[in-house]
Each structure stands twice: as structure tokens, then as C-alpha cells.
Amino acid sequence: MGSSPQQLVDHLFRHEAGKMIAVLTRIFGIHNLELVEDTVQETFLKALQVWKFGAMPDNPSAWLMRVARNHTVDLIRRQQKFADVSTELSMRLQSETEIAIEQFFLETEIADSQLRMVFTCCHPDLNLEDQVALTLKTVSGFGVQEIAKALVSNEAAIQKRLYRAKEYIREHDVRFEIPSGFALNDRLETVYMVLYLLFNEGYNSSKADELIRYDLCAEAMRLCKLVTEHKVTAQPSGFALLSLMCFQASRFESRLGEDNTIILLHQQDRQKWDRQLIQMGYHYLNGSSTGEVLSVYHLESAIAAEHCLAPDFASTNWPAMLRLYDYLLEQKPTPIVKLNRAIILAQTAGVAAAIDTILDIPGIAGLLEQHYIYAAVLGDLYSRSGNFPEARRLLEKAYDLTPSLAEKKLLQEKMSALTV
């Protein structure tokens, strides 16, 4: 009996749930996902019942896995009734089954099963929303309400996505495997996209509460690490994505001030940036510089690295940054990249040039009406150029468009600065 309160590792159960679901799915097949989830649920119930009276095992992970394995063996024994063979053969068949099951619970096999689950959730026929929800549920052990909270959605919508995804997987007999050859590269692209989205949901969505957002970023990084650690799936782009996440995450704490106000990059206290994460970012970025592929993740990570390299905002290497954005634009000619490039352009070529670039973005009129970020950035540039009426008009529009209180607060401050 322990003499002082014991502390469970943060998110231990979530992580163990992901592991158990992956291993059991490999044993029972992806078509039995419901059964698998129920078995995992039972395992936690059992733990809850036994541990809470002070009998926490020394190795909780091993305990959970053992209980899940015993459940599995029981379930399979019940299914395998060898009525038509001798007792001797029946016993031998059962012991062989048990040995086979045992193999799936080996540490290396667990990682393998988890990756299979990641790749299955990221099946290209599922849409991105469903991929993300299913990944959070089955790989990350999130509950429906936690997913809803993290993705700023509601439980019914998440249930629907999960149902749709599971249906598809069952009906189309999607294989629970890590693809090989060209298929692997294609699928990896989808995996990166899902992880990138997971991370950004956590990093950018100022609607969700801070804790769950942090969890989401941590989870994206954990899964990205899992992908880069397996010899078959370790690719330069994966390392680049992981390094990008590290660089971004290093600023997680310094982006928000007291009472949830947003602190812009040029005002952030760079002392608060997490050095360890920045180091890891460089480490993975180095690891990504092999092969011939220069992915968007390479470029975005290099851009993030430029920010981390500069001791303060003023000494940022803007020309280098602009070059990186030019490369990025070639691969990802989206309005948002153009907008971000314009912000850099304002530093090198001046505010007027930046405004012109933004006004040249195809469909800019509609974007300004729909997404606060365009109005906010353009409004800010107008304010710097001295065109206060236009600045006010756009900042007000941005204010109306953003659902985030933190953003509203920031925009409010900018608007009141205009009157001075």
C-alpha cells in the first residue's frame, strides 16, 4: 500500500487506449472495431474498480495490456469450440492461438499495430473531417465529447463522422495494414495532412479551451514521431513536419498573455520560447534534409526556423524569408500563403507593395467578406500606411467575422490606436 498519493502519467489511459485498440484490431480485424472498443472499455472499468482501493500496480501499462490480453483470449476461446476434434488436438490448437496472440502484445508489434491504425484512419477514400475524427477516436483514445471540444464541433456531428467512417471501412473491407511501394508514399501524404490539420486545430483555433488545444498539438506531435520512428514509414517529409510542429509548439506559451489576449509575433517575449523544442526542431529539420523531395513541410519548417533564429523581430532575415515563401507559393499557391507572403513583403518592399499583392489575390473580395484573417491583415497594413478610414473599415469587418474573443480584443486595441 503506498504511503502517499500516487500520480498517474498524464493521459496514460488515452495512450493506452490507443495501443490496446490497435493491438486488438489486429487480432479481431477492423470489421470488429466495435467489439474492440467495448473490450478496451471493459479493461478500464476493471482498472477503475480495482486500482481505486489503493491497489495500483507498479506498471499500470503492463497491467492494462495484460487484462486486455486475457479478455481477448477468453473471447477467442469462447468462439473456438472444437466440437469435432479430439480433446488433445483442441488443446493444442488453443495453446497455439494463445502463443499467436501473445506475439501481438510485444512492444515492437504494438507500434506496428498503431501505425496500421493511423494508416487505416487516413484511408484516402474518407474525407478529411472523418479521417481526423476517426484518428482521434481510435488512435488517440479521445472520447466523442473531447473530439467535439477539440474540433469545435458538437457531439452529434462527431458521432456521425465516426459512424460514416467506420461504415465505409467495414463495407469496403479496408485492409488493416501499412501500405507498401507507391501506395505508401500516397498514403503518407494523407497521414501528414491529417496530422498537420490536427496540430493546426490545436495551435490556431482560439475557440476551444486552452487545455484541449494543447492536448491536440501534443497528440499530433506524438503521432508524427511514431511515423518517423518506424523504419518503413520514416521519410524526410515526416521529419520536416515534425520539426515544423516543434518550432511552432516552442511559441505555444508566449502567444497568449494574461486573460487570453493574443500576443503577436513581434511583441512576444522570445525568452519564453521553449529552447528545448527549438533544438528538437533543428534536430528533426536536419534529419529531413535527405532525399530529393522538398515538401511544403520542409519550406514551412524552414520559415518557422527563421523566426526562431532571429534574436528579436527586427533582426529577422526578411529576404531569406521571402525566398522561402516564393518557393512555398510554387507548391502551395493558396490565398493564405499569398497573404502570409504579403506580410513578409511589407518588411522588405514596404507596406504599399504588400497591400497591392493582397488586392491581387484572386477572389479577394469574397475572402475579405468571409474570413476575418484577410480583413485583419489588410486592415493592419492600411493602418501602417496611414489610410485610417480604410483600416477602420476592414478591422471592423474582421471584428464582426471572428468568433474568437481573444481576436476581438486584439482588433479592438488596433481600432482604438487609429483614433490617436
Added chain:
Amino acid sequence: MKDFMLVFRGPSYEDLNFTPEQSQKAMQKWMDWIGKLSAEGRFVGGAPLTAEGKMVKGKKPLITDGPFAEGKESVGGYLIIKADSLKEASEMALGFPDFELEGTVEVREIVPMA
């Protein structure tokens, strides 16, 4: 100090459909409570009970499956603690983590047998 038995009724965790994170949080609360009692030298023992049970009663006793009205009304486990008085034992029971989940605690003094 005397021994007291805390009898827990409910909640029925089976029906709560906890997510892994919620299970972990519930678990941590229990570990904190029991750990604290333990550290203060008040914890004697305790055990959970499984949900299934039988009822044996009647002048010509019959074994039946009930009556256990609802999961949350049946006994889910017990704890034995040391306290100076029934009052103190009851105050210690305030630390029970499952009040919010509609769990209850019955506090009874154990009669010393020697």
C-alpha cells in the same frame, strides 16, 4: 482510535460510459483520497465488489437474483478506516470522490471483538 466501515453505494461506472481521460481523472481522485488516508495512517483496508450478486432470504430461504433495484443503489465496495469518533469518520467520508456521480457513503462503527 476506533475502526469504521465506509460502505459505498453507486455509482455504476458501467453506465457512465467514461472516456479513457475521464476514467483516468476518476481514478486519480480515488488515488488521491486513499493515498491521503494512507499517509495519515487512517487506512486499514477495503475492497471493491463486483456488480453481480445474489439475494438469499425467506423462512424457507430462496436464492434469487435480487432485489438490486438499480446499479447505483447496490453496494460497490467498502473501506475500513481509523477515526476517533463517528463524527470524525463521517468528516473523512466527505473526501469520497463520487458524490457528483450520485454515489453515497454509509458510515458505521465496527464493534471491537476483543
